[in-house]
Amino acid sequence: MENYILLDKTVALQRIKPIPENTHKGTQGHVMIVGGSYGKIGSVCLSAKACLKAGAGLVTAYVPKCGYEIVQTVVPEVMVLTDDYTDHITSVNHKLTLNAIGIGMGMGQNADVQQAMFHFLKMNTVPMVIDADGLNILSENKEWLEMLPKQTVLTPHLKELERLIGAWNSHSEMLEKVQSFSVAFNVVVIAKGAPTFIVYKTSVFENTTGNQALATAGSGDVLTGIVTGLLAQQYNPLDAAVLGVYLHGMTADIAAPEIGYHAFIASDIINYLGKAFLTLE
Ligand SMILES: NC(=O)C1=CN([C@@H]2O[C@H](COP(=O)(O)OP(=O)(O)OC[C@H]3O[C@@H](n4cnc5c(N)ncnc54)[C@H](OP(=O)(O)O)[C@@H]3O)[C@@H](O)[C@H]2O)[C@@H](O)CC1
Ligand SMILES: Nc1ncnc2c1ncn2[C@@H]1O[C@H](COP(=O)(O)OP(=O)(O)O)[C@@H](O)[C@H]1O
Numbered sequence: 001m002e003n004y005i006l007l008d009k010t011v012a013l014q015r016i017k018p019i020p021e022n023t024h025k026g027t028q029g030h031v032m033i034v035g036g037s038y039g040k041i042g043s044v045c046l047s048a049k050a051c052l053k054a055g056a057g058l059v060t061a062y063v064p065k066c067g068y069e070i071v072q073t074v075v076p077e078v079m080v081l082t083d084d085y086t087d088h089i090t091s092v093n094h095k096l097t098l099n100a101i102g103i104g105m106g107m108g109q110n111a112d113v114q115q116a117m118f119h120f121l122k123m124n125t126v127p128m129v130i131d132a133d134g135l136n137i138l139s140e141n142k143e144w145l146e147m148l149p150k151q152t153v154l155t156p157h158l159k160e161l162e163r164l165i166g167a168w169n170s171h172s173e174m175l176e177k178v179q180s181f182s183v184a185f186n187v188v189v190i191a192k193g194a195p196t197f198i199v200y201k202t203s204v205f206e207n208t209t210g211n212q213a214l215a216t217a218g219s220g221d222v223l224t225g226i227v228t229g230l231l232a233q234q235y236n237p238l239d240a241a242v243l244g245v246y247l248h249g250m251t252a253d254i255a256a257p258e259i260g261y262h263a264f265i266a267s268d269i270i271n272y273l274g275k276a277f278l279t280l281e
């Protein structure tokens with residue numbers, strides 16, 4: 001296949017940039033993480049914390065009212081804006097100057113949330129990562145894909161991918177369908193699985209890091225936070241996706257000999273992220 005690249009340490013090293021000595025939180029990028037609903041605020045906490053740990057300078061979570069105290073308590077470094085509604089998001093109102101937005105985790109898909117997503121997509125020009133219910137809503141409203149800013153990053157697991165592009169009969173057909181989809185809508189697709197593939201138009205990166213320890217609730221939410229955090233630090237969307245996936249997998253590779261596969265949870269991805277970055281120093 002044309003432009004098929006094994007995503008290993010050499011490829012990651014070509015893309016990582018040092019953090020300038022004289023930077024400050026204002027130049028490290030401001031991210032907004034939009035998502036959550038009653039019972040699923042944890043997904044936003046994981047994503048927002050991962051985003052900070054990936055180096056973003058400022059992170060604001062946009063959650064329904066029920067998420068206010070939860071996010072403030074679980075991740076005090078994160079600022080919080082709340083929707084007018086208690087249990088789910090009904091609009092995405094903010095006056096922030098943002099460098100990247102991650103949207104969709106734990107958000108649900110009811111009619112209010114879909115409306116909020118539609119109005120948000122109509123207005124938004126900030127670089128974006130879309131995950132989980134954000135993707136499921138796009139699958140239900142495929143014409144909205146036209147509204148995405150160019151090179152928006154989509155992070156479907158295989159079931160979410162099937163909802164977006166339809167079923168496939170073979171691995172090669174899956175990759176071809178993702179490539180066509182990427183060309184049609186000018187999006188970067190992170191097709192999450194074991195292994196994960198990053199696809200942008202004709203380019204396909206097959207990730208070499210990660211293991212079964214990542215098969216745990218919230219590990220995708222953490223990936224969205226990492227990629228959004230990199231996007232906010234001036235990485236182009238493809239590089240943010242490539243580096244984010246590599247580092248996310250690396251956390252599990254570093255952790256495996258220390259704590260094994262069973263006990264590793266999504267918060268451990270966040271805990272090991274520093275060590276993963278150090279492998280690229
Ligand atoms: N703490 C929190 O707040 C958390 C909140 N979360 C939030 O919950 C919401 C629902 O997210 P979700 O991914 O569980 O729902 P959904 O898309 O229906 O997928 C489920 C079905 O899809 C399949 N499937 C999944 N992965 C697959 C794979 N790799 N490869 C193949 N198939 C795969 C699998 O189907 P099966 O294989 O069982 O047939 C499974 O039954 C979402 O908003 C998310 O952000 C979570 O992040 C958890 C932590
Ligand atoms: N067996 C595995 N080997 C490698 N990576 C895995 C494995 N199982 C899951 N992952 C990774 O974990 C993440 C799961 O994402 P997702 O299904 O969205 O989780 P959640 O929605 O619970 O946050 C993906 O990045 C996927 O590649």
Ligand SMILES: [Mg+2]
Binds near residue numbers: 131132157221
């Ligand atoms: Mg997910």
